[in-house]
Amino acid sequence: xxxxxxxxxxxxxxxxxxxxxxxxxxxxxxxxxxxxxxxxxxxxxxxxxxxxxxxxxxxxxxxxxxxxxxxxxxxxxxxxxxxxxxxxxxxxxxxxxxxxxxxxxxxxxxxxxxxxxxxxxxxxxxxxxxxxxxxxxxxxxxxxxxxxxxxxxxxxxxxxxxxxxxxxxxxxxxxxxxxxxxxxxxxxxxxxxxxxxxxxxxxxxxxxxxxxxxxxxxxxxxxxxxxxxxxxxxxxxxxxxxxxxxxxxxxxxxxxxxxxxxxxxxxxxxxxxxxxxxxxxxxxxxxxxxxxxxxxxxxxxxxxxxxxxxxxxxxxxxxxxxxxxxxxxxxxxxxxxxxxxxxxxxxxxxxxxxxxxxxxxxxxxxxxxxxxxxxxxxxxxxxxxxxxxxxxxxxxxxxxxxxxxxxxxxxxxxxxxxxxxxxxxxxxxxxxxxxxxxxxxxxxxxxxxxxxxxxxxxxxxxxxxxxxxxxxxxxxxxxxxxxxxxxxxxxxxxxxxxxxxxxxxxxxxxxxxxxxxxxxxxxxxxxxxxxxxxxxxxxxxxxxxxxxxxxxxxxxxxxxxx
Amino acid sequence: xxxxxxxxxxxxxxxxxxxxxxxxxxxxxxxxxxxxxxxxxxxxxxxxxxxxxxxxxxxxxxxxxxxxxxxxxxxxxxxxxxxxxxxxxxxxxxxxxxxxxxxxxxxxxxxxxxxxxxxxxxxxxxxxxxxxxxxxxxxxxxxxxxxxxxxxxxxxxxxxxxxxxxxxxxxxxxxxxxxxxxxxxxxxxxxxxxxxxxxxxxxxxxxxxxxxxxxxxxxxxxxxxxxxxxxxxxxxxxxxxxxxxxxxxxxxxxxxxxxxxxxxxxxxxxxxxxxxxxxxxxxxxxxxxxxxxxxxxxxxxxxxxxxxxxxxxxxxxxxxxxxxxxxxxxxxxxxxxxxxxxxxxxxxx
Numbered sequence: 001x002x003x004x005x006x007x008x009x010x011x012x013x014x015x016x017x018x019x020x021x022x023x024x025x026x027x028x029x030x031x032x033x034x035x036x037x038x039x040x041x042x043x044x045x046x047x048x049x050x051x052x053x054x055x056x057x058x059x060x061x062x063x064x065x066x067x068x069x070x071x072x073x074x075x076x077x078x079x080x081x082x083x084x085x086x087x088x089x090x091x092x093x094x095x096x097x098x099x100x101x102x103x104x105x106x107x108x109x110x111x112x113x114x115x116x117x118x119x120x121x122x123x124x125x126x127x128x129x130x131x132x133x134x135x136x137x138x139x140x141x142x143x144x145x146x147x148x149x150x151x152x153x154x155x156x157x158x159x160x161x162x163x164x165x166x167x168x169x170x171x172x173x174x175x176x177x178x179x180x181x182x183x184x185x186x187x188x189x190x191x192x193x194x195x196x197x198x199x200x201x202x203x204x205x206x207x208x209x210x211x212x213x214x215x216x217x218x219x220x221x222x223x224x225x226x227x228x229x230x231x232x233x234x235x236x237x238x239x240x241x242x243x244x245x246x247x248x249x250x251x252x253x254x255x256x257x258x259x260x261x262x263x264x265x266x267x268x269x270x271x272x273x274x275x276x277x278x279x280x281x282x283x284x285x286x287x288x289x290x291x292x293x294x295x296x297x298x299x300x301x302x303x304x305x306x307x308x309x310x311x312x313x314x315x316x317x318x319x320x321x322x323x324x325x326x327x328x329x330x331x332x333x334x335x336x337x338x339x340x341x342x343x344x345x346x347x348x349x350x351x352x353x354x355x356x357x358x359x360x361x362x363x364x365x366x367x368x369x370x371x372x373x374x375x376x377x378x379x380x381x382x383x384x385x386x387x388x389x390x391x392x393x394x395x396x397x398x399x400x401x402x403x404x405x406x407x408x409x410x411x412x413x414x415x416x417x418x419x420x421x422x423x424x425x426x427x428x429x430x431x432x433x434x435x436x437x438x439x440x441x442x443x444x445x446x447x448x449x450x451x452x453x454x455x456x457x458x459x460x461x462x463x464x465x466x467x468x469x470x471x472x473x474x475x476x477x478x479x480x481x482x483x484x485x486x487x488x489x490x491x492x493x494x495x496x497x498x499x500x501x502x503x504x505x506x507x508x509x510x511x512x513x514x515x516x517x518x519x520x521x522x523x524x525x526x527x528x529x530x531x532x533x534x535x536x537x538x539x540x541x542x543x544x545x546x547x548x549x550x551x552x553x554x555x556x557x558x559x560x561x562x
Numbered sequence: 563x564x565x566x567x568x569x570x571x572x573x574x575x576x577x578x579x580x581x582x583x584x585x586x587x588x589x590x591x592x593x594x595x596x597x598x599x600x601x602x603x604x605x606x607x608x609x610x611x612x613x614x615x616x617x618x619x620x621x622x623x624x625x626x627x628x629x630x631x632x633x634x635x636x637x638x639x640x641x642x643x644x645x646x647x648x649x650x651x652x653x654x655x656x657x658x659x660x661x662x663x664x665x666x667x668x669x670x671x672x673x674x675x676x677x678x679x680x681x682x683x684x685x686x687x688x689x690x691x692x693x694x695x696x697x698x699x700x701x702x703x704x705x706x707x708x709x710x711x712x713x714x715x716x717x718x719x720x721x722x723x724x725x726x727x728x729x730x731x732x733x734x735x736x737x738x739x740x741x742x743x744x745x746x747x748x749x750x751x752x753x754x755x756x757x758x759x760x761x762x763x764x765x766x767x768x769x770x771x772x773x774x775x776x777x778x779x780x781x782x783x784x785x786x787x788x789x790x791x792x793x794x795x796x797x798x799x800x801x802x803x804x805x806x807x808x809x810x811x812x813x814x815x816x817x818x819x820x821x822x823x824x825x826x827x828x829x830x831x832x833x834x835x836x837x838x839x840x841x842x843x844x845x846x847x848x849x850x851x852x853x854x855x856x857x858x859x860x861x862x863x864x865x866x867x868x869x870x871x872x873x874x875x876x877x878x879x880x881x882x883x884x885x886x887x888x889x890x891x892x893x894x895x896x897x898x899x900x901x902x903x904x905x906x907x908x909x910x911x
Contacts (some may be wrong), residue, residue, distance in 0.1 A: 058812055083818075091814035103806040108828045108904055117824075118814040153904040169814065321592075342570075 004072075005177050005209045006032040006055065011069030013050060013059075021065060024050045026233040028069075033179065037203060037210040039241070040280035041256075042230030043273075043481040044452075048203070048213045051230070052181045055211070056090050057081070074176055092122040095170040097163075097199075097319045099182040104166065107156040111138075111165045112150045115172055137168040141198060159349075160191035164198070171202055178203065181213045188348040189508065193552040196223050215481060218257065218554035221245055225439060228254045245556060248509070259486035261515035262556060266534075269490050270515075273483035280496055303502050304337040304389075304470060308369035311355045316409045329355035329524035332369065337519075339469070342503040344517035344534065346510060346549070352526040353506045357474045360504060373470065383417060390463035394475040396455035400447040406433070406458055407443035412468045432461040453484035458493065464495070474506045510553045514538050522546045591892045597886070604885045605656065605878065609649055612874050615643075621872045622665055661751035661882075663877030666868070671875035675861060675883050681751060682849050682860030688776060689845065690838070693791050699832070701795025705830065706822050708800045717796065724789035728848050732782035732855045739778060749857040751775050779856045786848035787841050792836050798830035805829070831901055839895030843888045 013025040024047045035178075043047045053059050056072060071078050074093055078086065091097075098104040102444050103115060119130040122462065124525045131150075138146035141164040153356050154162055163183065169179050180199065184192040200223045203210045212224060220227050220241060224533040227244050229237040229252065237250040246253045258271030311330035314323030329352040337343045345353045358364040360371055362378050371378045376385050390413070400409055406515060407429035414420060414428065430440035436457040447455055463471055474494070477485040493516065495501055513520060514534060521531040522543065528542040541547050619635045620627075627635075636642040640651060653661065661672035704713045723731075740748035752773040758766040802808065803826050811825050849862035857863070861880055868876035900906050 056813060058809065087815045087817055089815070090812065091816075096813035098806060098807060098810055098812070104810045106807040106811070106825050106829070108832075109825070109903075110904075117811075117816070117820075121815055155905045166810075 004031045005036075005074060006030065006211065007072045008051075008055075008072075009070045011054070011071060012067045013054060014065045015422075016065055016069070019120055020423060024233055024551050025054075025069075028230075028233070028235050030211050030228060030235070033212055034176075035204070035207045035209055036226065037200065037212060037224050039212045039214060039224035039227040040230055041214055041217055041220050041227055043215055043256075043483060045232075046230045047233040048215075049181055050388055052096070052211065052213045054416075055179055056089075056094060056096065057086050059500065059518050085511065088122075091175075092173045093116045093175055094177045094179065095173070095175045097166050097170045097178060097180040097183045100186045102154065102159065102162065102186075105162060107154055110150075110151075111152055111154065111157070115150075115165070118169055119172050133172065134168070137167065137172055140171070140202065141165075141168050141430050142194075159187050160195065163187060163191075163195050165200065167195070167199060171206065171208070171273045174206065175208060176208045177211065179211045179213070183212070183216070184219065185195075185214070185216070189510070189554070190348065190548055190552040192219075196554075199223065216554065217245060217260065217482075218262070218556050218559065221559035222554050229256070242560070246560065256483060257556075259483040260511065261486075261489065262511040262554070264515060266515055267493055268515075269493070270486035272490070274486050274487075301339045302336050303339040303374060304335075304504070305372040305375075306333055306335040306356070306360070306369070307372065309333045309356065309359060309366055309371055310368035311352070311359050311364050312367040313355075321551055326367075328367075328526055330359065333528050334369075334521075335521055335531065337470070337502055337504060339502055340496075340500050341518040342505055342516055343519045344505045344507055344513040345521050345523055346507060346513050347523035348508055348549075351523045352475055353523050356523075357391065357472050357504065357506050360470075361389050362386060363391075385414070387416075387466045388469045389472065390466065390468040390470075391472040391474060392456070392459050392476050393464050395479045396447075396452060396459050397479065399457060399459055402447055405444050405446060406438075406450075409447070409458060410443075410461045411465055413462065428465065429461075434463055435464060435495070436461040437487075451484070452480050453487055454490055456480060456484075460488075460495070461490065464499075468501070470502045470504065472504045472506070475508070476505075477512060478507070478509070485512070492516065510538065510550060511555075522549070569676060585592075593896075597840050597893075600889060601885060604881055605653070606649070608878055608881050609646070609652060611646060611879060612872075613648075617823045617871045618665060618872060618874050640804035661879045664772050664868075664876050665873045666871055671873075671879040672883075674876055675864065675879045678859055678861050678864050679883065681858060682853065682862060685776065685780045685783050685852070685858065685860065686845055686849060687761045688780035689787060689848075690842075692780065692784045692788040696837070697788055697791040697834070698827075701792045701834070702799050702822060702827050702830070704792070704796035705799025705801075705824075706803065706818075708796065717793075720789050720792055723785070724793065726785075728782065728786050729855060732778070732852055735778050735782055736855075745774075746777050749855075750780070751779075751856075753860050779852050779858050782855070783845065783848050783852045787838075788844055790841065791834060791837060795830055799826050800832045802829040815865050828902070832899070835895055835898055835902055839892040842891040846884050846888060851862050 008028060008030040010027045011025055012023070012027050012031055014021040014023050028047075028051065030040075030051070030543050032036075040048045040051060049060070055073055055078070066079065073089070076085075076089060078089070078347065081089075087425075106109070112131070115134040115137065116127065116130045119125065119133055120127065123130075125133070135146045135150055138149055143149050143161065143164055149157060149161055149165060154165075170180075174197045181200070182198065184195050187195060196219065196276075199210065199212075202208070212220070214220060216386065224241045226239065227241050228235045229244065229250065231252045234437065237244055237248065237253045244253060244258065248257055252273065255271055255273045259273060261270060264270060309330055310328065310332055312326040312328050314321070315325045315327045318324045331352070333352075333356060335343065355364055359366055360378065362381060366379065371384050373389060376382055376540065377388065378385055404412075407426050410429045411425040412419075414425065420428075426443060429443045433440045433443060438454060438457050438461070442450075447458065450458065457481075460476075476492070477488050480488060489512065491505070496503060503516075505513070505517055517534045519532065520534040520537040521528050522537065522541075524543075525544040530537055530541060530546050537546065541550055564781050604709055607814050618639070619641050622639070633642070640648060643651075652662070661670065663669065664671050664674055669673070697832040699799065700716075704717055708717070736748045739746045752774070752775050754773040755771050756768045756866060757771050757841070766887050797821070803821070805826075808821055808825055811821055816825070846862070848861060850865055852858065853860045853862035854866050864876065865880050867873075868880065
C-alpha cells in the first residue's frame with residue numbers, strides 16, 4: 001500500500017447559523033494514495049464541496065464547528081495549523097481547481113499576474129523565471145499560443161481556455177495534491193472531454209494525486225481510479241470506480257445510476273432517488289417503458305414551421321445609436337415540428353438554440369424568414385396563437401418572481417386580456433399543482449420554499465395554465481441534479497402522454513435528448529447542421545460536428561469499454 | 563478559434579469605410595452630441611422658469627420707477643416683445659457667444675461667472691481629493707471584515723455623519739475651529755502665497771503655500787461626498803470579498819493583505835468611480851451652501867446672489883457653466899472606467 005497523501009478520519013462538521021447548527025459532514029473517512037485520482041460524487045447539498053474546501057481549511061473557522069475528526073494532508077495536521085502555515089501549503093503542495101472559470105479568475109487581473117503571483121509566492125525565483133515557468137505551464141495545457149493567453153484578461157478567453165489557465169495555475173508549484181471541485185460542470189461537453197483528459201494526463205505525468213468533486217457519475221467513470229459516493233453528509237459507498245459503477249451495493253448508488261437516462265429505453269420512466277430511498281430498494285422502482293402512446297399521438301400534421309429564420313443582435317452602434325454591425329445568432333434555420341412529437345434542438349453554448357427558442361415564442365424578432373404556427377405567423381402577436389405556445393426556462397431560481405405566491409405565478413398567463421376572480425385562479429392553481437405533481441395545499445407558498453425540482457414543476461404548471469399545444473422547453477433540466485432531472489423528465493413524458501403536447505426541447509445533453517426526443521436537430525455556429533429522427537441522427541450521425549459531440553459526451557458505457 | 567458565427571453582413575473591413583476611420587472618435591462625438599442637447603434643454607427650461615419668477619424690467623428700474631421709465635427699459639432690452647421672440651433672440655445671441663450682460667453691474671455675464679469659477683474649482687477639487695484619499699483606505703478597512711465589532715462601530719458613526727446636513731457640519735466646524743480654537747478663519751478667501759526657497763544666490767524654487775482660508779470650506783464640502791463614498795467602497799469591498807476569485811486566491815496561498823489590496827479593492831473601486839461622477843452634481847449643490855456660509859467668492863455664492871437680485875443673464879450663464887462641469891466630470895468618469903475595467907477596454911476585438 002502506498003503512503004496516503006490525504007487521510008481524513010471520522011470527520012464531523014457543523015455550520016453554525018443563527019437558527020442552530022446544521023450538520024454538513026456526519027463522520028466521513030477518506031484516503032487518497034500517491035498518484036491516485038479519487039472521485040467524490042454526490043448531489044447538491046450532499047457535502048462534497050464542504051469536504052473539498054475543508055482539506056485546505058478554506059471554510060471560515062468562526063462559522064463552523066468540528067466536533068470530531070482528523071485531517072492529515074501530506075503529513076500535516078491541517079486542523080492544527082494557523083493561517084500563515086496554511087498559506088504556505090495552499091497553492092504550493094496542495095492546489096485547487098474551481099468550477100466556474102469566469103468568476104474563479106479575477107476579472108481585472110491578467111492571467112499572467114494570477115499565475116505568476118502563485119509561483120512568486122511559493123518559489124524563490126525572479127519574475128523573469130516565473131514568466132518562463134508560466135508560459136511553459138500554459139504550453140503544457142495544450143494551449144497553442146501560450147503567450148497570448150498569458151497576456152490576456154479572463155474575459156478575453158473562452159471557457160475552455162480559462163479552465164486551462166486555471167489548471168496551469170494549479171500545477172504551477174508542482175503540487176502533491178490537486179483538489180478539483182466540479183472542474184468541468186460549467187463547460188460544454190466537447191471542452192469538458194478535453195479538460196478531463198488533460199487533467200488526467202497532467203496528473204499522471206507529474207505523479208500528482210487528484211481529488212475530483214463532481215455530481216456526474218459519467219465524469220467519474222472517465223478518469224477516476226476510486227470513488228466515494230456521498231449522500232447527505234456521509235459516504236454511503238466507496239470502492240474502485242469499476243466496482244461501484246458496475247456493481248453498486250448501496251440503494252442510493254443504484255438509484256443514482258438508474259436515474260441517468262443513458263442506456264435506458266427511450267421514453268421509459270426513470271428511477272428517482274426519493275422513490276428508491278423511500279421504498280428501501282432501487283430494485284423496486286418502476287422501470288417499464290410507458291406504452292408508446294406519445295408515438296401514436298404523432299398525427300403527422302405540421303404544427304410549427306420555421307422557414308429560413310434569421311435572428312441578429314446588434315453589435316456596434318454608430319453616432320446616432322443605430323446598429324452598424326450585427327451578430328447573427330440564428331442563420332437561415334428551417335425546421336418543422338409535427339403535432340404530438342418532441343423535437344430536440346442540440347448544441348453547445350452560443351450556438352443559437354436559445355435565440356431560436358425565444359423567436360418561436362415571439363420574444364425575438366426575425367431579421368428574415370418566418371415562423372408559422374398552424375400557418376399563422378407567431379410574430380403577428382395573435383393572442384390565440386400566443387396562448388398555444390408556452391415556454392419553460394432553464395433556471396427556475398431566476399424565472400419565478402421571488403415575491404409572488406405559487407398560485408399567482410402559475411395563473412399569471414390566465415390574466416392576460418381577462419380578469420378572472422382570485423377564487424377562480426386559486427382553484428385553477430390547485431388543479432395545476434396536481435397536474436405537475438405538487439401538493440395543492442402549497443399554493444400560498446413562495447418560490448424559495450421549494451426545491452429546484454419543485455420550482456421547475458411550478459414553471460411547467462405556469463406554462464400549462466393556458467392549455468398550450470406547443471411547449472418550448474429551454475434546457476429545463478440543466479440546472480437540476482440528475483435524480484431531480486429524472487423526475488422532471490418523467491413528468492414531461494407523462495404530460496405529453498396525457499395532453500397530447502408537442503415539445504420543442506432545447507438541450508446540450510445528448511443522453512437526455514436520446515431519452516425524450518422523436519426528432520433531433522443539431523445546431524452548430526448558428527446553423528442547423530443535421531436533423532432527422534433521433535435514433536438515426538444519434539446512432540449514425542452524418543455531420544462531423546455531430547460525431548464530435550457524440551464522442552465527447554461522457555458515457556458510462558464507453559468508459560468501461562475502454 | 564475561428565468563429566463564423568461572428569460574421570455579420572455589414573462587417574467592417576479594417577481601414578475600409580468612413581465609419582471604421584471614425585471608430586475611435588464615435589464615443590467622443592456621442593458625448594458631445596449629448597452635451598449640446600443637454601445645454602439646449604437646460605437653457606430653454608431655465609429661460610421660461612426665470613421669466614415666471616419675476617419681471618427683469620422691475621429689477622433694472624428699481625422700486626420707485628415710473629411706468630414710463632419701465633416702458634423705456636422694456637423697449638431698450640427688448641422685453642416688450644412676445645416671450646417666444648425674446649427666447650429666439652436670446653438663443654440667437656447665445657449661438658454667437660453673447661451670454662448677455664449682468665443686470666446688476668453691466669459686466670458680461672459669462673465673464674463674471676468665469677472669474678469666480680476658479681475659487682469653486684479649488685474647494686471642489688480639494689474636497690474630492692480629500693474624500694477619495696480618505697474613503698478608499700477607510701472603506702477597504704471597513705469592507706474587509708464588516709462583521710467585526712470595531713468596523714461596525716465606525717460604520718455606525720459614518721452612517722450618522724451621512725445624515726447630518728452639510729450646513730450643520732459647516733457651522734459646527736466654524737464653532738470649533740474658528741470660534742473656540744481660533745485656528746482658522748471663519749470666512750473670506752485668499753489665494754495663498756508663493757514662497758521662494760533660495761537654494762543658491764541665483765536659483766530659487768517657488769513653493770505655493772496654501773492659505774488657511776481654504777481649510778474649513780474644503781472640509782465642509784468634503785462632508786457632502788466622504789460618507790457616501792466610504793460606504794460604497796466598504797459595501798463593494800465586502801461584496802468583492804465574497805467572490806469566487808477571492809476563494810481561488812486563498813486556495814493559491816494568498817495572504818489577507820493580497821486578497822484585499824490586489825484582488826478585492828480594484829474590483830470594488832469600479833462602483834465607487836461611478837459614484838464620484840454622479841455625486842459631483844451633489845457636490846455643486848453643496849458648494850452653494852458652503853460658499854454662502856463661508857462667504858467664499860465662488861460660483862455657488864454668485865448663484866445665490868444673482869438669483870436673489872433676479873440677475874437673469876448671470877443665472878443663465880451659471881446654469882450653463884455648472885451643467886457643462888457636471889457633464890464633463892461624468893464623461894471623464896465614464897472614460898476612467900476604460901482604464902479601471904479591462905472588460906470595457908478591449909470591447910473592439
